[in-house]
Structures are given as C-alpha cells and as structure tokens.
Amino acid sequence: MSSENFSAEAQRIRQRTMDTLLAAFSELSEGLLIVDRQARIVWMNEKYHRRLGIADPASIVGLPVEAVIPNSLMRSVVTSGKPIMLDIMEFGTESFVVMRLPVRDASGEVIGGVGVMIFDDPRQLVPLVSRFQSLRLELADTRRKLDEARRAKYTFSSFVGVSPTCIAVKDKARRAARAGSPVLILGETGTGKELLAHAIHAASPRAAGPFVAVNIAAIPETLLESEFFGVAPGAYTGAERKGRSGKFELAQGGTLFLDEIGDMSPALQAKLLRALQEKEIEPVGSNRLIAIDVRIIAATSRQLQKEVDEGRFRADLFYRLNVMTLDVPPLRERLEDLPLISEALADSLARQLGEHPRGISAAALEYLARHPWPGNVRELSNVLERALLMSDADRLERADFEQILPGLAQFPSTEPIQPGARTLDQLQQDTERRAIAAAIAAARGNKAQAARSLGISRASLYEKIAALGIAPPDSV
Template sequence: MVSGQLFNHKLLDVVFENANYGTIIIDNNGKIQYISNKYCEFLEVDREDLIGGYIVDFIENTRLHLVVQTGKSEMGDLQFLRGSFVITNRIPIFDDKEIIGAIGTIIFRDLDDWKKMNSHIKDLLARNNLYTPEVDQANGARYSLHDLIGNSHEMNELKERVKRVAGGDISVLIRGESGTGKEIIAQSIHQLSTRSTKPFVSVNCGSIPEHLIESELFGYEEGAFTGAKKGGKVGKFRSADGGTIFLDEIGDMPLHMQVKLLRVLQEREYEPVGSLQPKKVNVRVIAATNRPLEKMIENREFREDLYYRINAIQLVSPPLRERTEDIPLLIQHFFEKAKARIGKRVNSIHNDVYELFKKYSWPGNIRELENVMDAGVHLSNEEFLDIDALPEYIKRDSENIRRDSEKIQKKTLKELVEETEKEEIERTLKNCKFDKNKAAEALGISNSTIYEKIKKYGITE
C-alpha cells in the first residue's frame, strides 16, 4: 500500500525532532506509521508500543482518521488531550490524487511551554464562558481563574503567578487572611494544571479533631481499632491520587501529623492506620494558612523542614482593604449572583452603597462582602438596593465614618499634625518594645526629643 520508504523513521526524525511540535502520521487504514519522540514524551508512552496500532486506540478525541476519509485539512483546532487543551493541525497526505494517510501535529516548543500554553488556553476559554469548571465538578473543583474577581495590580499579578505555577507539580503555599479566597486560588491552580481531570480534594486541617486527623488523611485498615468500618476506609490522600490535595489551615495541623505529612512529600508514600506496608501516592500538595508560620517555627509549633517543603512557591492573597479599586466589580458580581440565587429582581444599587463599601475596612474580606450583598438583596425593594437594606453593623459603621469625617473637618491643622505625630510615636514605640532610644533612631529624632514628646502626649507603656 505505502512504501516503507515514505515512512522512513530515521529520515522523519531528522525532520520532525527539530521542529517545535509533536508529530504523528497514519496510513489510510488509521494505523500509526510514525510518531515523534516529542509526541511520545507528551503522551508518556514508548514509541514501539504505538507503531502499527490504530490511532483511535491511543489518542483520545482524535479526528486524524476522519481527515483520511474526508480529505479535508483541519487547522488550528483545539483538542482535549490528557486532561488539557492542545492546538492541533490535521493534514491529509496525497499520492497522485489518492489519499494514502494523514499527518497530525500538536504545537509546543517543549513540555514546559505546552503546560504554560495549556493554562493560558483554559483561562481564555473560561473568561469567554467556553470552558467552565462546572463541566469538571466531578473532580471536586468548582472554581477557576475567572472566579478571582478584580483588575487591580495586586490581583492581575496574582492571576499571572497562578498561571505560571499551574503547569508544574511543585508544592504551593497560599498565604492570606480569612475570607480572601485562598481555596479559589487553589482550585484555579488545579483547573489550569495537567491534573485537572483528576480529583481535587480539600481538607480543613483545623476542623478535624486531633485524634481523627491521621485516619481522615491516610485512611485505615479493617480492624485497625475498635469501631473501625468493615473493609477499612480510604483516606483523603488516596482519594486525591493523581490529582491535587488542598490542605487548608495547615498551621493548625498537630505536630505528630506534620512528621507524617513530611514523609508523604518526601517519599510519595504513606501508611494507613493499622497497615504494615506503605502505599504509594501521586498527588500535588497545595497548602494555605492565615497564621504566622515563621513565628510558629520559632515557638516550635510548626516544623521548619515541613515549612520549606510546602513553601516551594508562595502566593499571597491580598486583603480587600488593599485593593479597594476592585470593590465596585465585586459588588456587581455578588449582586448578580445573589439575585440569581434568591430569584429576586432588583434593578440597581444606590451610589451611597458604593461609597460606603469603599470606606469600610472589610475585616472579613470577600466572604464578608458576599454575605452583605446577600443580605442586601434579601432586604431591598424591587427598585434598588440602598443603605437601608444593609445589615445594621454596616449602617452603624457608615454613621461612625460620617461622624469621624465631621470631627476631622472641625480640627485645626495643628491638632491634626499633633494627633498624627502621637499615633506614629506610639506605633514606633510598640514596634521597638518601648525601647525609647531605638524608637528615636527609627523616627530620625534625638533621644531628648522623644522623651519630650512622650511627656507631652502622655504616652505610657
């Protein structure tokens, strides 16, 4: 049918191994006659296992055999392959007007480039609602990068870092206050990774009783202890095998469990409770905390070796008060979300609400803002959401802001300067543990001056 000369592997390798893509060639029966080493590396298979086999048995979602039938090229197509998107070209091969096969390519310079490209494609599709995490809810992840709402410098930088780290398998530590969206970041990394079709398992380390956390994470064998279920129990790490495990509030993990977690990260194995043999596991670990792990290490509350294992790459989720320019976007997002969930028509939001929200400190961050918008939609009339529809504590804060503003407006310049000076001296003294000489040096004033100011403002330790 086709001469062996046409599919001379040595010649084809010379051509295609220097190209920036993976290549596969089939004959007119759909059998694989050639596949480049780059393509094999991407598929994680040996070339010898594929040659001579039918392409539909080895390449998921392939259309190359259909190109042989139609004789029509398919260029720049998106193909979902091994849990990720690739850009593929499919071209029929003609010999004297007869179709004798087809050649297919997937484009990337190397595996790292492909991983970056895949993350970028998924992000673009999600932003245009063409690829949504709801499709993959079976994997346990509900959010993706487009759920990180905000166009501030801090958020744009964070999103770029998420896309850059998603392609690898390196451990990630997410830092941030409660309610800043740390789990959304973790799920975004998973959804943009090559593990996106595998499980995403979330564990809140602070919510599991200390005596149960080992069996919860690693499972147990039948008869491991009194009351153990028949047949044993599969732990979270086994459930996440092949995918990602998210260890939220890792700072709350007991010390004895930190040792066992370190073994999983180092050896890629664990022992279920009551088991005599370790079990291998393939998971990516993403951890998160709002606690000062460095201080905990000093106090011997957190293992330093574990800290360096989980902190290979650190991402920081900024508090809402540091990105107030994102508040209008978040207000609108949660407003539409609340209306859809509650089933209530509210036409608009009063400008006073926007102004108040930009001045409020948001100690509960995004989670608090979402809850406030939920309450506002519930309590609003059908025309617009105004300050009267907001929770009482928000309205009290609004009144306090107004009073403070009036007080400031009544103060003289001298009073404002003295008040600011007193606050700065108090803050510096506190940071220097009330060492007056160190505080004076930090403030750039003499020792005698700081003693005078302390006496003038009645500052006490």
C-alpha cells in the same frame, strides 16, 4: 466402568445431592438435573424431562449431558469446580433461566454437579433485571456526582478584580498552575485562598484528576490521621469492615488542598512530611505502603514563618510546602476591586436565593468602601446577602447597608483606591483610618474597647486618631 459400578456410583452421587438443600430445589424449581464427574446424566426429575420433552427418562441416564442438552455447560462446572449462578440456556426454540453448581464429597472433591431450571421463561427475569439496571444507574449517578464534587469549582475568572495586586496574584497563580511543585497560599480569612487553589488545579495538567480539600481546623485532632492516610479493615474497634480510603488515596492523580495547614499538630506534621518526601502513605492499622501521586496546595491565615520561628510549625515541612508562595491581599488593600466584586457577588447570591438581579448604587459602594472588611470577601458576601433579603428594590442603596453596617456615615469618606493615584504611605494611612473608624463605631465610641479590638493600647489609639485626622463623636 461396568453398568453395575456406574449404578452404584450414580446412587452415591444422587444420595449425596439429595441429602442437601437440593431436595428443596427439586420441588421449588422448574426442573433439576444431576451429573457425575464425567458430566454424565445421573438423574433428572420429572419436571425437567417434561420441559425437555423426553418420553423415557431412564433412556438418558448415563449419557453425556451434551447428548441430551446440546448447549449445557455442566461439563464446565464439574471440570472447573466453579458454579454458574445465573444463565440463560437455549433448548430448541425455548429458553430457560438456569443455575449450575458443583457437588463435592466430604473431603471437598468434586464428584458431580447439579443444574437447576429456575424459570422456564426468561421474561420472568425482567423485574430482577430492571431492579439491577436501576441500581446500576443509581450507582453510576452517585459516582458521577462524587466525581463532580471532586472537580475544581472555580477558575481564575472567579477571582474578580482588576487592581494591580489582584492581577499580580493571578499571574503568579497561573505560573504555579503550570508547574507541579507544592503551592503555599497565605492570606487572611475570607480572602479567597480556596478559590485560588481550585483555579490552580483547574488550569494545571492535573485538571482531569480529582480535587480533594481538607479543612484541618474543622476536623478533630484524633481523626486527622485516618482522614489523611485512611484506615485498614478492622484497624480498631468500630472501624469499617472493608476499611476506608484516606484523602491522599482519593486525590491520586490530582490535587490535595490542605486548608489551614498552620493548625496541624506537630505529630501529624511529621507524618505529612514523610508522606511528601517518600511519596507513599501507610493506612492506620496497616503495614502496607501505598504509593501516591498527589500535588499539594496548602493554605493558612496564620503567619507561618512566625509559627516556624516560635517552634509551633516544623521548619522542614515549611520548606517542603513553601516552594511557590501566593500572598492574597485583603479586601481593604484592593478597594478599587470592591465594585466589581460586589456586583459579581450580588448576581451570584440573587441566583442562589431565587431573586431577580439587583444593581448597587454608587452611593452604596462609596459607603461600603469606608468599612475595613476584617472578614474580607466572605464578610462582603454576608453583608450583600443580608441586604438582598431585606430589600425588594431593583437596586441596593446606601440606606440598605446603613442598617447592616451602622456608624460609618459619621466618618470621613474614603473613595475606592485608584491604581497609581496614591503613594504606599497614603494607602497604609487610608487602611488604618478605615480600620480605626470602624472599630470605634463598633464599640459605640468606647475608645478603650476599640483599642482592645485593634490590639493596641489606648494611648496608641489616641496618637493615631490625632495623626490620621479622625474626628469621631464624643466618647469615653
């Protein structure tokens, strides 16, 4: 190319560049450099050649940029068409913070590039780098906490008890942990179904993966599908711009715990069944299928077989979930565990409340054993927490619980059950006796009200009172 042609080309490139915001860069930056598509220097502003110690700026025009700045990456920018937004360039003994951008013509073709010296001292980046490091550490900490939240919080040692029923449940749960099949946990509210789900995950080969729990009863029906399967970007008005992952995606490689599965609608049951059968999900508003590798543990306080028989729960989904079943006994059926559970809960609650450890007297435990515990371990935890807050003594006494569970003192004492000491009929009678006594106490002696709370007729209640030898005070 002749010198005349080069000058014309250089002028065109310079004009195109200066017509943009780069003119402002020339004033605001520490230096500005323009090259053509062959990475030859077209122009360098006064600040730049002064920084580089160039006495005659005109002498460098037309030279390859590397001949003037050996460490320049401008050739890479004009060749690839990709910018280098922030870099440190060394020149002799000095270092500069620079930015390099391609320059394109109206058709989008790269015709050159511009280099901007942002700072003449990299130390000026310290506040920016410091802020970046701080944000990165905050992000890492947030991710760590999120990962911790998706880890199992309990192990089998957390399921306290030495009764035969408790030991049998834990043995069966340990076998379930070793397998990869779905697990269905059945039991009344407050018996520790979620605790067992955590323990199964923690003892399984998936323990290093996430544990994600979904309480189906706590989420509005209209949101359940998106909670499970996620939402595609812009799937509907108000949807997140980047979309949102569902619980299945979050549980990849781990365990998804579906609490209160019996409350799921038939429509969602069908979609869940398909996901389990095909091992893939489709986010709401998307045509993209996502393969899933998730183990399912489901739990319910409903009688699921009855729900199936009455058409409220899909039989095919029930069979898919009911591969390994755990029946968690209510507290009233393992009262021999009551002392151990109470002590463990009292210690844990005392730590949470910032209180000193408390003991529980034998008389207090005997009194607690009279209660039928319809709310199971969760109810026991509530009673113990209230007692701890109301007492300053080193040991919780019977009187502390009489304020919370009044009326039990007037009924015959039932000692905690000892393993093998009673027949099954005797155990059932003890359970019924405690439940009826507590219901009458709660109804303040009103037998009609007590019968309604127990779900039996008043006549049946009188028959059971006579048969079980219950002698409550005079009542209506």
